[in-house]
């Protein structure tokens with residue numbers, strides 16, 4: 154089976170003044186569909202930079218990235234934006250919620266943008282809000298919610314359309330450990346029961362321990378570990 158995401162020899166450098174800094178140097182990854190992937194690495198190791206490249210939000214300095222067999226560097230901006238809108242979900246650190254919209258309306262907005270048929274909205278909104286434990290707060294607007302609750306709205310919005318890939322940057326950072334595990338459990342159910350792949354960054358050792366697929370960014374490169382199941 155063709156991997157959903159394939160990364161070949163990806164290099165990413167930034168110019169800071171007259172200095173060029175290499176953040177990623179020769180990244181190779183092959184990610185099968187229907188997996189929950191963790192990406193770890195110390196602060197500044199390039200996790201967000203890599204998620205931005207996988208999500209077609211930025212372009213590599215060199216190397217190739219394929220999404221579902223399509224070479225995303227070769228796409229123009231319109232095609233890349235279409236890909237993001239219809240095939241991907243994002244949970245990034247600035248949650249990007251619309252302030253005047255309630256929890257339900259924010260999730261609905263995500264479905265509308267993704268092009269999900271209107272007839273499916275009601276069920277998908279209720280299901281995703283339930284999965285993140287916000288059913289009782291669905292009429293609230295973001296400013297009435299805590300940071301962790303806002304983070305869960307962003308998660309509900311990303312999972313509601315069941316896109317092919319969800320990219321989540323520290324999606325449990327604002328959550329207490331009980332809620333963090335609830336979200337991870339919801340992610341595990343989603344990758345098992347729909348054709349979604351989730352790639353998330355985390356520093357949390359408890360979460361890393363229970364995930365099957367862990368990539369570590371170190372020294373500008375990446376290493377993969379299939380978790381040993383210890384019985």
Ligand SMILES: Nc1ncnc2c1ncn2[C@@H]1O[C@H](COP(=O)(O)OP(=O)(O)OP(=O)(O)O)[C@@H](O)[C@H]1O
Pocket residue numbers: 167168169176194195196197198199200201202203
């Ligand atoms: N647009 C940019 N211009 C210049 N340097 C950048 C840019 N984006 C990221 N960097 C640099 O690239 C390095 C990696 O940053 P990145 O945000 O990817 O790390 P991270 O692993 O996600 O860190 P954290 O865990 O703290 O979020 C940092 O040194 C950062 O300063």
